[in-house]
Amino acid sequence: MSRMRILLDLDACTGHGRCYSLAPKVFGSDDLGHCELLLAEPPEELRESARRAVATCPEGALTIQETA
């Protein structure tokens, strides 16, 4: 089964909160509103929302690695 791994660059994250609003099962937040990865390797059913959240981060703090 293919794998998807999410990488978070905490230096780039400034807490827009788009990721944890769009994919609350994959991303959470700390008290400052910065991103916390809840599921770095989300299961199949959460990948669609995770992809969208990653694409929506205005700071480009999130990236995806996919392996076959």
Place this chain on the structure above:
Amino acid sequence: MSSALEVNVSTGEANPYTPSVAADPIPFYSALRTHCPVATMEGMQGAGVYIISRYEDVRWALKHPEIFSSDLVAVDIGQDRPLIPLQIDPPEHAKYRRVIDPTLGPHEMAPLEDEIRLRVNEVIDQFVADGQVDAHAQFSVPLPGKVFLQMTGLPLDDLDLLLNWKDEIIRPGGGLLPPEEATPRRRAAGADLYGYFADVLKDRAENPGTDLLSRFFGTEVDGREMSNDEMLDICYLFILGGLDTVTSTLDCSLAYLAQNPEYRAALVQDPSRIPAAVEELLRFHTPVMQILRVIKEPTELHGVKMNTGDTVLLMLGAADTDPSEFGETAEEYCIDREVNRHLAFGGGPHRCLGSHLARLELRVALEEWHRRIPDYRITEGFELAYSPGIREVEKLPLEFMPLKLNSGV
């Protein structure tokens, strides 16, 4: 008249501070991005005032505060000291954000939802039986003020006082006064606002509560307790940053939805679309059209050299309608936009500190409004007048079917 005419393509000069740009900025933004991605402020050739408009350029500037500094004390908004954290550069800036962010962070905001819903309904109760309303004066203005007073534990009766000072500071005399008249009025209102919060903070020091302001006491910045002046500076910015911006977003949103029944109907039928609609309304209208920076290290962009001390307007609205980021629908309202990396709250280290609160207020306001007033339109023949800079309208007369006073919550 098209706002594109406010860009002089041959000289590279432009002026965003006009009513025609504020009313319909999209042609203006497009002309800027296409013809002069680094424009000069009209009539200020040689003074070093530039306008940056493309998405990638604006984003780059936001992420490089060492070049594009926020050290803008020269911008007179009646303040005595730099506004915290707006006019502080990194690394100092992060020390403040670390202690202020949690007070308006997502974990703090979520539990406020029910209270905010009550406030929204109280405001709607005031006019829902009338069948008509000036939604600017009766909805968009009081709502963020009431929410702020509730969060800070201040008496609701002080609302008019605070709104008055804020208006005197942001746009004395409606915003059309010459500087020699505007400045003293700003400073007088600024002094009153500082005085008001000095008394409030003194009282909170003696009688601490659980409100937003009481929480500042005892918080540490850089290994020492936050000073009274620092707390005052933060309060000052909360009033200037947290009221007008929400008001203008509500104005732009309701005015737009009033004129576009199909988008409105989609929200009425399926309120779960409101959060995405809030983002698209923020992007499409970008109510804070531009923000300011000052050049700290000489730099060059699209062949234009900018020197230390020059001023730069980052045109957030132009970035937010740039087809290179938002595709062919960039200049349209798109009801099911998949990816929306808008910069309506800025970006980089100064990303709006109140964005979690603002998003909550906007969502709940649109949910309750459309639940109770699903069908409305602008009074026939009325021409909306938008103010430049922060795009609020002077008056927003709406008509709707009068309803029984029954908030149902």
